[in-house]
Amino acid sequence: MYIAHIPAGFLLTHVLVRQRLAPATREYNQLLLLGIIASILPDSDYIYYHLVDQQQHFHHSYWTHIPLFWVAYYVLTLGLIASVGQRHWITIAHVFFLNVLLHCVLDSSSGGILWLYPWDQHYYRLARVPLHHPPRFGDFFWHWTFLLEVAIIMFAALVALKIFRPFTWYTSRSRLDNR
Numbered sequence: 020m021y022i023a024h025i026p027a028g029f030l031l032t033h034v035l036v037r038q039r040l041a042p043a044t045r046e047y048n049q050l051l052l053l054g055i056i057a058s059i060l061p062d063s064d065y066i067y068y069h070l071v072d073q074q075q076h077f078h079h080s081y082w083t084h085i086p087l088f089w090v091a092y093y094v095l096t097l098g099l100i101a102s103v104g105q106r107h108w109i110t111i112a113h114v115f116f117l118n119v120l121l122h123c124v125l126d127s128s129s130g131g132i133l134w135l136y137p138w139d140q141h142y143y144r145l146a147r148v149p150l151h152h153p154p155r156f157g158d159f160f161w162h163w164t165f166l167l168e169v170a171i172i173m174f175a176a177l178v179a180l181k182i183f184r185p186f187t188w189y190t191s192r193s194r195l196d197n198r
């Protein structure tokens with residue numbers, strides 16, 4: 020997945036916090052920012068891929084894209100939070116780790132993820148995108164899996180419009196001006 024990680028992170032974080040927090044409040048926005056950063060965090064390994072690894076290995080083979088590591092950190096973090104009795108940190112942990120794991124789920128559409136690592140070295144994916152040699156950026160845009168990205172982006176845009184009502188201020192001002 021290429022361009023839908025952030026909108027998907029927004030949707031997931033909204034679902035996770037909406038029961039407790041009103042949209043656009045300070046705490047809601049802070050958790051939203053955390054969720055969005057976590058939703059693209061695994062792709063920070065591109066820096067290592069280009070600058071250190073010299074593109075020698077598929078970046079989904081790094082631990083940053085392997086669910087087992089994140090699940091282990093998730094469980095450890097929840098245990099740590101329970102042991103220190105800071106229950107309000109649990110929401111932060113859920114927002115962070117579930118968004119990272121969502122990244123892995125979405126990367127399973129075409130990129131492939133080592134879901135059963137270390138027991139199985141197979142990259143699980145919904146579909147394999149036929150690539151030109153060398154691969155072209157457009158290869159992914161003309162594949163049906165890109166429709167998933169478009170659907171996520173459109174749905175997130177609708178939810179964002181409903182939550183943040185960016186045009187409400189303008190229309191209410193217009194009504195006042197027309198009096």
Ligand SMILES: [Zn+2]
Pocket residue numbers: 061062084122126
């Ligand atoms: Zn990724």
